[in-house]
Amino acid sequence: MSKIYTDVENLEHRKPFNSGVIFGDMSGRPQWSGDRRTFIKTTGAAGVAGLTGFAGCLGGEAADIQLVLNPAEAGVDIQVQYRPLIEYIESEAEVSINTERTAGYTETVTAMRDGQAEISGVSPGAVPATDPEIFDIIGMRVAFGSAQYYSTITTTFDSPVDELADISELDEPEVNFADALSVSGTLVPMSMLVDAGVDVGNAPDGDPPDFDPNYSDHQTSREQMVQREDIVAAGQGAFQSAPWIEQEQFDEHSEDFADISSEYPDAGSRIGDEHDELQLLALSDPIPRAPMVARADWDDPVREDVEEAMLTAPDSAFQHDEEVDEDEELWFTGIVEADRSDYEPIQLIIDNLAIEFEDLI
Structure with missing residues (x-):
C-alpha cells in the first residue's frame, strides 16, 4: 500500500537540504553546491482550503497577486527564497505579491484551477497533464544557463x-x-x-x-x-x-x-x-525544466507587466543582497520564454506509463 509522508512534525527535524529542484544551469555565476536547490517546505496541514486567506504579503500590504508554489524539499522558507524575485516584480509592475506554499503539485494546480492564485511555479509534468484553460506558461525557469535537468x-x-x-x-x-x-x-x-x-x-x-x-x-x-x-x-x-x-x-x-x-x-x-x-x-x-505559469482567466491589465518583469529580470533579481543560508538561495537564475510544445517530452513519459494525469489531479 502506498504511503504519503506529509507529517510536518516528522519533516521538521531533518536538516534542511536544498533543492534547486530539478533544474540546473551555467550562467556566469559560480556553481552552487547541491545544497542550493529547494522549492518549498512540505506542510501536510496546508490544504487548498487554506489558500483562500494567505498570510501577509512580502510588500507588507494587502496582496494584489497570489503566488503559490509547491514543495520539492522539506525545510525551506519559500518567502525568503523567492524574496529577491518577488521584490523585483513588485517594483517593476507596481504590485504587491503574497506567496504561499502548498502541500504538493496537485494542490498547486488545484489552487490555480479554483481561482485561488494568479501565478505559480509548477512541475514540468503539470503542463501536459493540465487543461490549457487552467494556466498559461509565462516562461521556463533555467539555472546557470541550462534548460534541462535529470x-x-x-x-x-x-x-x-x-x-x-x-x-x-x-x-x-x-x-x-x-x-x-x-x-x-x-x-x-x-x-x-x-x-x-x-x-x-x-x-x-x-x-x-x-x-x-x-x-x-x-x-x-x-x-x-x-x-x-x-x-x-x-x-x-x-x-x-x-x-x-x-x-x-x-x-x-x-x-x-x-x-x-x-x-x-x-x-x-x-x-x-x-x-x-x-x-x-x-x-x-x-x-525540460519547470515553468512559471499564470492562471489562464486572469484578466487584469497588470498581468502583462508582471509577466514582462519575469522574462526580463536581471541576474540580481535572482540573488539575495544579504547573506542567507544555502537552502534559501533561489534555485533558478532566469526565466526564458517557453510554450507547451517545449514540454512534449513529458507526454512521452506519461504515455509510457499509460496513466491519465487527470486522475492524479
Whole structure:
C-alpha cells in the first residue's frame, strides 16, 4: 500500500537540504553546491482550503497577486527564497505579491484551477497533464544557463538491489518517490522502472504489483531510503542525489550529463556528510525544466507587466543582497520564454506509463 509522508512534525527535524529542484544551469555565476536547490517546505496541514486567506504579503500590504508554489524539499522558507524575485516584480509592475506554499503539485494546480492564485511555479509534468484553460506558461525557469535537468534512481551500496530488475525479485520491497506529480521524483523514475521490466501497474495512480511506493518529496525520498533497510531504492531529481554520487558513476551512465547538468561539478561533494555514497541505479534522459505559469482567466491589465518583469529580470533579481543560508538561495537564475510544445517530452513519459494525469489531479 502506498504511503504519503506529509507529517510536518516528522519533516521538521531533518536538516534542511536544498533543492534547486530539478533544474540546473551555467550562467556566469559560480556553481552552487547541491545544497542550493529547494522549492518549498512540505506542510501536510496546508490544504487548498487554506489558500483562500494567505498570510501577509512580502510588500507588507494587502496582496494584489497570489503566488503559490509547491514543495520539492522539506525545510525551506519559500518567502525568503523567492524574496529577491518577488521584490523585483513588485517594483517593476507596481504590485504587491503574497506567496504561499502548498502541500504538493496537485494542490498547486488545484489552487490555480479554483481561482485561488494568479501565478505559480509548477512541475514540468503539470503542463501536459493540465487543461490549457487552467494556466498559461509565462516562461521556463533555467539555472546557470541550462534548460534541462535529470532524474535518478539510487540505492545504498549494501542494498539487495544492484540493478532495477532486481526489485521484481524481492518480497514486498518498498521504493521511495517524491510527490505523485513530480516529473523527476516520480514519473520519470516510474518510467525507467517500466523500461527495466518492473511491473508498476498504473502507478502513481494505484499500487504497483512489484513494490510498495512511498510518496513524499525529493529530500525525504533520499533520507528515508538511507535510513530504512526496507526501502530498497529511491527516485529523485539529480539536484538532490548528485552530491552523494561520484562523478564517475554519472560518466558510466551518460556521455552528456557532464555537459548538460549543473549538478555535475558538485557530484560527490557531500559523501560522508549525512551518509555514505549512493549507488546510481538509473539516470534519465534530459528533462525540460519547470515553468512559471499564470492562471489562464486572469484578466487584469497588470498581468502583462508582471509577466514582462519575469522574462526580463536581471541576474540580481535572482540573488539575495544579504547573506542567507544555502537552502534559501533561489534555485533558478532566469526565466526564458517557453510554450507547451517545449514540454512534449513529458507526454512521452506519461504515455509510457499509460496513466491519465487527470486522475492524479
